[in-house]
Amino acid sequence: MGGRHVSKRKSVVLIIMDGLGDRPSAKLHNKTPMESAYMPNLNRMARNSICGLMHPFREGVVCGSDTSHLSILGYDPEKYYTGRGPFEALGLGMKVEPGDIAFRANYATRDGKIITDRRAGRIDKSTEQLSKDISFKIDDVTIQVASGVEHRAALLMKGQGLSDKVRDTDPHEVGREYNEPEFIEEEGRKTSYILKNYMKRMRSILDSHPFNLDLISKGKLPANELLIRGAGSAPKLEPFEKKYGMKAGYVIGIPMIKGLAEMIGMEKIAVDGITGSTNTNYMGKIKAVAEGVDNYEFILVNIKATDVAAHDKNPLLKKEVMERIDEAMEPLLGLRDRALFILTGDHSTSSVNGEHTGDPVPIMFYGDGLNKRESEAFNEKSCSKTGFSLRGLNVMDYALQLTDRLEKYGA
Structure with a gap:
């Protein structure tokens, strides 16, 4: 994919609102949080964009944030x-090397x-x-634990x-026993x-730890268990700049997506107060984007708050989060001549049952000089009416061709 640096082209800004899509909620009069939210800026952008729906991986597949981000960035999860x-682990500053095994x-x-x-x-409070x-050694194996946001x-x-x-020790729901980390295949016996x-x-350490005894004395729940899941070894990913010919930065609060960004060589754009939760610095994230479009050819932004609200089965909070995001977007309205902005989600999360779904998510390509497929509003229903759709694995190709970076396929 070389040969793209023949002239100054627009930067590409990919803003992923985690768990963006949703399903109608009785608490919102059978509307989704996006449909219910007051979003003048996002809706104005949608009326001047290419809008449609995006399947993060394949149609109907229920994705996690890890596989969907890989897909949207053009790295086939399969x-x-x-x-x-x-x-x-990488997102928490741990050094993951070949042969290491890491767990969420x-x-x-x-x-x-x-x-x-x-x-x-x-x-x-900090854990x-x-x-x-x-963090200690068992036989010849060193085990390290690093803390992230909240739990x-x-x-x-x-x-x-x-x-x-x-096997994961996490039972993935409350009221059940933790699992034993049994080996799935013989190679996992050790x-x-x-x-x-x-x-x-x-468990013995956590049960008697002063941290937990203090929590219990205050009538709070102790952190007396560490549940592990998502075992994996370090994947070998082609650096983003080598793959696409673009210098890339990121504005991300949650460790897992931060780890992915660093694994593919993106540079951190520092922003105070980004938490990976609903109290994050929305304005700061978008201000950093506005200031960064002349320094980076690609910027990845992740906003986790939408997903947090949905997992908590709180459609009213998700609606409020969308309104905070919309307010923060105002500086981007005047930058369409300098960058192509892609706004979408990594998957849909239902605020009714608190789980990810396989529904497609709205997507918007905002910039000048586009053959618009405008939507009246930026939400699931309105974006579906444009007839435009694509898969996550095609998002980067679509962005590259809109910014004149994609080479011709064939003679």
């Missing part, structure tokens, strides 16, 4: 995906063997000391003969053995 753990992790609340809260009450105290964490195993062929021994010692 070829490159090895599990979410490595991205989560949650601090959770356990009563006996029963998981009573998978997020330990959404811890509102760094907990993570430090449950989130990552676990990294370093040693010989490790494998990602082990990893399973190490993890079982680690879990026993880890």
Whole structure:
């Protein structure tokens, strides 16, 4: 895909609102949060854009944020995906090397063997000391834990003969026992053995840890369990700049997507107050984009708040989040001559049942000089009426051709 630097072209800004799409909610008079939200800026952009629907991977596939981001960035998940753990670990500053096995992790609340809260009450203070105290060596394997936002964490195993062929300990719902990290295939036997021994010692430490005793004394839920899932080894991804010929930066709050961005060589654009939750610095993110379009040829932005609200089954909060995002978008209205803005989601998350769905998500290509397929509003229903749709794996190709970067296919 070389030969693209013949002249100054527009920058490309990809803004992914995590869990953007939704389904109608009785709490919103049978409308989706996007349909209910007051979004003058996004709707104005939609009326001057190419709008439609995007299937993050294939039609009907229920994607996670990891596989959908890979897909939208043009890295086929079926070829490159090895599990979410490595991205989560990289995003938390851990050094993931060949042979290492990484897991996504949650601090959770356990009563006996029963998981009573998978997020330990959404811890509102740092768990760094907990993570430090449950990082130790079992036999010849070093196990490191790093803390993320709220209850989130990552676990990294370093040693010989490790494998990602082990079962999650996370039961993925409350009221059930945690799972044992049994091996799925024979090559995972050693990893399973190490993890079982680690879990026993880890639980003993957490049960008596001053951090948790303090929480209990205040009537709060203790973080006395570390649930792990998404085992994976480090994938080999072609650097973004080599793949597309564009210098890239990122504005991201959540560790997993930050890890992916760094894995493919994107540069961090620092913004104060980005949290990966609903209290993030929306204005700061978009201001950084407006200031960065002349310094970067590509900028990736992730806004996690929409997904957080939906997972909490709170359509009213998701509507409010969309309105905050819309307010932040105002600086972009006057930049359509300098950049192509792509606004979409990585998947749809239902605020009715709190789960990801396989529904397509709205997508908008906003810039000047486009053959517009405008939508009256930026929401699921209005964008479906344009008749335009594409798959996540084609988003980058579409952006490249709109900015005159894509080479001709054929003679």
